[in-house]
Amino acid sequence: MKKVTSILMAFVLMLTLIPTAWAEGESAGAGTGAGTGVAMIGDATYETLADAVAKADNGAIIKLLKDTAEDITILAGKTITIDLNGKKITNKSADTITVEKGAALTINGTGTVDNVTHGKAAIVNGGTVVLNGGLYTRSKEDMENNKDTGGKNSYYTILNDNGGVMTINAGVEVKNIGHFSSMIRNGGTTASTLTINGGTFSGGINTVKNDGAGTLTINGGDFSNTTQFVVMNWHKATINGGSFKAQPAAEAVLFTSAYGKDAEVLGELTINNGNFECANKTQSLIQDYYDKDNTGTATITGGTFNTNPKDYVPTADYTVAKKGDVYTVAKKDKNKDGTGENTSAVKLEVPATSGDTVIDTTVNKNDIETNKELTVTNNKTAVTINQAGVNKIGAIDLKLDIKADSKTPESANTAAYNKAMAGKDANSALVVNISLTSGASKLFTTNVAGAYALVTVPYSTDKADKLTVYYLNGSDATALTKVADAAAPGAALNTFSYDAPNKLITLKLPHFSEYLISTTATRSVVHHYGGSGTTTTTGTKTNSPTTFDAGVGIYAVSAILSVTGMAWVGTKQRKH
Numbered sequence: 024m025k026k027v028t029s030i031l032m033a034f035v036l037m038l039t040l041i042p043t044a045w046a047e048g049e050s051a052g053a054g055t056g057a058g059t060g061v062a063m064i065g066d067a068t069y070e071t072l073a074d075a076v077a078k079a080d081n082g083a084i085i086k087l088l089k090d091t092a093e094d095i096t097i098l099a100g101k102t103i104t105i106d107l108n109g110k111k112i113t114n115k116s117a118d119t120i121t122v123e124k125g126a127a128l129t130i131n132g133t134g135t136v137d138n139v140t141h142g143k144a145a146i147v148n149g150g151t152v153v154l155n156g157g158l159y160t161r162s163k164e165d166m167e168n169n170k171d172t173g174g175k176n177s178y179y180t181i182l183n184d185n186g187g188v189m190t191i192n193a194g195v196e197v198k199n200i201g202h203f204s205s206m207i208r209n210g211g212t213t214a215s216t217l218t219i220n221g222g223t224f225s226g227g228i229n230t231v232k233n234d235g236a237g238t239l240t241i242n243g244g245d246f247s248n249t250t251q252f253v254v255m256n257w258h259k260a261t262i263n264g265g266s267f268k269a270q271p272a273a274e275a276v277l278f279t280s281a282y283g284k285d286a287e288v289l290g291e292l293t294i295n296n297g298n299f300e301c302a303n304k305t306q307s308l309i310q311d312y313y314d315k316d317n318t319g320t321a322t323i324t325g326g327t328f329n330t331n332p333k334d335y336v337p338t339a340d341y342t343v344a345k346k347g348d349v350y351t352v353a354k355k356d357k358n359k360d361g362t363g364e365n366t367s368a369v370k371l372e373v374p375a376t377s378g379d380t381v382i383d384t385t386v387n388k389n390d391i392e393t394n395k396e397l398t399v400t401n402n403k404t405a406v407t408i409n410q411a412g413v414n415k416i417g418a419i420d421l422k423l424d425i426k427a428d429s430k431t432p433e434s435a436n437t438a439a440y441n442k443a444m445a446g447k448d449a450n451s452a453l454v455v456n457i458s459l460t461s462g463a464s465k466l467f468t469t470n471v472a473g474a475y476a477l478v479t480v481p482y483s484t485d486k487a488d489k490l491t492v493y494y495l496n497g498s499d500a501t502a503l504t505k506v507a508d509a510a511a512p513g514a515a516l517n518t519f520s521y522d523a524p525n526k527l528i529t530l531k532l533p534h535f536s537e538y539l540i541s542t543t544a545t546r547s548v549v550h551h552y553g554g555s556g557t558t559t560t561t562g563t564k565t566n567s568p569t570t571f572d573a574g575v576g577i578y579a580v581s582a583i584l585s586v587t588g589m590a591w592v593g594t595k596q597r598k599h
Contacts (some may be wrong), residue, residue: 099125101126125150148181159195207231271303407477506538
């Protein structure tokens with residue numbers, strides 16, 4: 024009897040649970056249950072992502088539960104977010120995700136949006152799209168096809184057109200292994216806007232193509248191209264940051280060009296910051312023309328480069344500095360600029376060879392610019408040649424030497440040195456030897472109209488009021504030309520100034536040769552020559568550093584500039 028009663032009670036309990044089970048089945052919305060659904064909104068699961076998109080209310084977050092192969096369209100009037108949740112969306116036959124005009128889509132999380140069909144993209148946007156995460160690719164892209172042969176399976180990975188507004192943020196990766204289609208295209212038929220704030224981008228014949236009617240802004244991200252250009256611009260593009268690297272097979276880092284008189288193909292490129300790398304010396308930084316009748320404009324006001332960007336830097340307010348192999352563009356501080364002239368100066372920083380008082384370097388023709396002053400510096404030692412001097416220097420490589428750590432003059436100047444130092448403190452003596460040479464020819468050794476150089480070297484003294492500076496004239500061993508006090512950019516030639524707080528002396532010179540700095544204070548001292556031997560009278564130890572010739576030197580800088588002006592010219596490119 025007890026056994027029968029137990030069976031009856033179990034049967035009654037089962038009957039009471041059946042309605043609960045039915046109710047739970049009805050609450051699943053799409054009727055699938057969490058174990059079988061592809062996507063989820065809240066607690067409801069859906070058999071397909073397309074079904075979830077269709078049923079989603081505005082503002083809904085759709086979470087992907089499984090990898091899926093679908094063609095998805097976000098219709099006008101709908102605003103949704105897709106959380107990739109580490110899963111993958113692959114297309115069937117059309118574009119993987121299409122966002123219509125008037126629709127809005129945000130994609131978050133890790134995961135992949137892929138397209139495997141020729142002529143179709145992973146994302147096509149005519150509405151508003153924000154990408155906060157995910158990998159976007161065309162995994163079946165025909166990598167063997169190049170820009171000349173076309174592709175069996177090729178297309179843009181991301182296409183933003185038809186008035187589309189797209190923002191790509193850090194955490195996004197876009198890649199394409201092909202060489203026929205650009206990877207990301209912005210614009211083309213209707214005004215469209217693309218903003219890239221971060222992410223990683225590599226591949227395509229052009230990694231980012233800003234087409235006609237496109238407005239492109241890049242604030243950050245890492246970009247690399249192996250075929251043509253990292254960024255190809257046909258309309259308006261602004262780069263405020265990011266890293267842009269052209270691989271050896273690429274043609275240039277950047278491209279910009281107008282096309283005919285089309286108001287929506289202006290070819291305007293502005294670079295305010297970022298790091299830009301050419302793969303080799305033959306690769307140009309910017310190709311700024313499509314053909315001789317269609318040229319674009321490029322303006323650089325900031326950033327770092329491994330090739331000289333001087334052709335694109337505004338001459339009035341910005342400067343190019345070189346340290347090692349890196350060129351830096353920055354706004355010019357006229358108060359600190361060597362000559363204070365209203366030009367874009369080129370500043371070359373060379374590595375130390377023997378402390379702060381030596382410059383020994385070759386000035387490459389690509390680093391010298393017509394109508395711009397040239398500064399070469401090694402920490403505290405510096406030489407600035409003004410515009411007039413630069414414009415006289417020809418297009419050749421130059422050897423610039425400054426030695427300001429010796430008390431030994433050239434042999435031809437020994438007599439003049441001894442005359443100048445008679446009765447003075449030999450410990451205060453500093454011989455400054457400056458030479459500019461081209462091969463065996465000395466440059467800038469005579470006065471040239473309007474030309475001068477500012478030479479700054481470290482010098483320490485507590486007797487600034489007793490400083491004297493002499494030009495040691497090798498043509499006349501007994502002749503001395505005194506350099507007057509109070510040198511300044513606007514001061515007369517053959518003058519000097521002393522910066523006591525920083526222990527620096529600056530000479531304003533009409534030509535280069537050898538100069539003696541000392542104080543007039545006298546005492547019974549021992550004269551030192553070359554740092555090794557001593558004598559109580561005069562020394563005869565000699566060395567023969569080269570001399571800096573102003574006249575000839577000035578012919579060296581203009582030739583350099585005429586050659587460099589052509590360095591950027593590339594070859595006619597196809598518009599892909």
